[in-house]
Amino acid sequence: xxxxxxxxxxxxxQVAGDQLGITRSVNSLIEKCLVFSVGAAALLYANAEVLxxxxxxxxxxxxxxxxxxxxxxxxxxxxxxxxxxxxxxxQLWCMGVNIIDSAVSVLLVFLLLPRYALTGYIIILxxxxxxxxxxxxxxxxxxxxxxxxxxxxxxxxxxxxxTVQFQSLAMRFFPxxxxxxxxxxxxxxxxxxxxxxxxxxxxLRFGKKKPDAGIDPRHPESFCC
Numbered sequence: 653x654x655x656x657x658x659x660x661x662x663x664x665x666q667v668a669g670d671q672l673g674i675t676r677s678v679n680s681l682i683e684k685c686l687v688f689s690v691g692a693a694a695l696l697y698a699n700a701e702v703l704x705x706x707x708x709x710x711x712x713x714x715x716x717x718x719x720x721x722x723x724x725x726x727x728x729x730x731x732x733x734x735x736x737x738x739x740x741x742x743q744l745w746c747m748g749v750n751i752i753d754s755a756v757s758v759l760l761v762f763l764l765l766p767r768y769a770l771t772g773y774i775i776i777l778x779x780x781x782x783x784x785x786x787x788x789x790x791x792x793x794x795x796x797x798x799x800x801x802x803x804x805x806x807x808x809x810x811x812x813x814x815t816v817q818f819q820s821l822a823m824r825f826f827p828x829x830x831x832x833x834x835x836x837x838x839x840x841x842x843x844x845x846x847x848x849x850x851x852x853x854x855x856l857r858f859g860k861k862k863p864d865a866g867i868d869p870r871h872p873e874s875f876c877c
Contacts (some may be wrong), residue, residue, distance in 0.1 A: 654681070654732065662739030671797075678736050678796045682729070683804045687856055689728035694812035695843040696721035698819035699836070706836035719774060723781055730785040733792050745791055753784045804856065811850035818846050 658681065665673045696703070697718055704714025737746050757780050764772035792798050822842055 654685075654735070656735065658732070658735040659739040662736060663741070666740055674740070675797045678792065678798050679801075681732060681736070682798060683801050685729055685732045686725065686800070686804055687808050687851065689725040690808040690812045691815075691844075691847045691851075692728065693721045693724040694815045694847060695840060696724060698816045698843050699839045702832070702836045702839045706832040716774075720777075723778055726781050726785050730781065730788055733785070733788040736792055736796065737788060740792075740795055742791060742795065746788070749784055749787045753780050756780055756783060807851075807854045807856050811847055811854055811856070814850045815843055815846045819843055 662674060662677065665677065700718035700721065701711070701714040703717055704710055704712070707713075734746050737743075757776060760776040760779065761773075764776060768775065789798075819839070819842060823839070
């Protein structure tokens, strides 16, 4: 939803020639998306088993949730990056990358799927998402002077790791809960609380709310979560 809101806001800044505003907005949004997506990945990874059991009634589904959780930050970041590019008039670039991505996907499906089945599909998914994200991020850095905060990357990863570790300790007490739905709900809520708490302790926040309530679509960096 946020990536769709970016298009008119960034276009307005580009038409006004506000390069500083574009750089500030893009940097802020990418950092917020990074923190959010790493937390989502940690939540899925830590709760893969209970989600697989409660939602799909399958232990195997939980295994695949855990495998694909590593891909979540790339998918989230790619979506927001594409939104930024479209807002900056790079629709043709996005279309070209997506066409190439689709062509590579078809080729890899033809080569890998008959031989490796579901494992081959996971490899295809990871390869194509990385390919799309790297090209999109390269283009965004070039036109917006994007600088990804290494501090945010490191602290987000550290908080995600802490969430997974604390969650594994807490899961020792969760078997006392018999209902799968209740167990899943408690486990997910615990992951969210742990991640937010660790972010606060590390000094990372999604943003500060301004005194006046609401969101100004002309300044995407003011969005708070």
